[in-house]
Amino acid sequence: MLALTFIVLIFGLQYFHRQLLHRLLPKGYDRWVTPVLILIHVPLALYMGIRLTGNAGWLQWLRPLSRAGLYFQILSAFNLVMWLLSEGLWRLRHLWKPQPGQPPEDPARRTFLRQTTAAGVGLASYGVLAGRREAHGDPDVVHLQLYFPDLPPGMDGLRIAQISDLHAGPLVKAPLVARWRTLVQAERPEMLLLTGDVTDSIPEEAGIVEEAFRNFPAPLGRYAILGNHDYFTDPRPIWKILERTGFQCLENRWAYVYRNGSRMALVGLQDPMARHGHFRDIRYGPGPSPKIATEGLPADTWRLCLSHRPSDWPLARQTGARLTLSGHTHGGQINLIPFVNSALLLGPYAQGIYRKDGDVLYVNRGLGVVALPVRIGAPPEITLITLRRR
Structure with a gap:
């Protein structure tokens, strides 16, 4: 259809x-x-x-x-x-006005x-x-401090770098991705999180990301989920390339992060495209499943969720996540009407911070581009988040 x-x-x-x-x-x-x-x-x-x-x-x-x-x-x-x-x-x-006999x-x-x-x-x-x-210039480096009263004490001051929507491929070449790595590394984050759309559409394009982010210094680890573009073909080579690069892939999985005697859990939700790869009925997974993603995780664990699509925030909240990090929207990428974000066509969460009942969603504008090699009113973004305990 x-x-x-x-x-x-x-x-x-x-x-x-x-x-x-x-x-x-x-x-x-x-x-x-x-x-x-x-x-x-x-x-x-x-x-x-x-x-x-x-x-x-x-x-x-x-x-x-x-x-x-x-x-x-x-x-x-x-x-x-x-x-x-x-x-x-x-x-x-x-x-x-047309007149009789007029040419x-x-x-x-x-x-x-x-x-x-x-x-x-x-x-x-x-x-x-x-x-x-705007698309190929240096991205905005957005610094945020997010406060949570129930944050484990040892996580106070944790510095997290979030990157998203690299779309490595024909419109995003290796030198540009290498420049992004330099800018992220200059911020000295303790942890690096990649929230999907590693490639434009072909698994081999993930090699550009491997070359750029190999041996990235993040003391508390590098973690990633895939986005919808990563499921346009078989995503399993992308998983392997990311793992080889040092990222731990969290597709409906969780992992502990330890710091200063405290621990928190990173939870990753799989993208809905996993249910119908190739745009057909070929399944690479169940899609976003809070139940599978948190299986075996103690109920009292403080949680941060990676969910490529911000429209899946209700599912991310079902994992118990106090903070959800997403991408996908590109901040609209091309916003031609002043004060109107074209990303709202994808859902209610276009870019930036959203709050509900003490939970927080942050939507990163991403780094790469789709279809057109331009951005208008939506500059690329690297996000540096510092977690704080009130």
């Missing part, structure tokens, strides 16, 4: 874009619109078909071509918005449409350049 909806949306978008291009292009050139649109969309259709089968063998060469098709969809949507705006401006400016297309109107479309493309290009600088 999702694939069918996607196909209908693409065809509808391109039908209207084809109409626009016929109006914009000079006579004679417009006859190439349909075949060019078909050529642009063939790689995207093949990529989506192969992705739905779970096979990745051809994806290496198809991915850049399909990404070009995706970018074209975004350009199509933007052009159509500019078309609607220009039509509205023209009507306001000229109070245009079907006023040349001045067509020129105005071309000018507004060109201005819109220029504005979009500027936005892409600015967004690319």
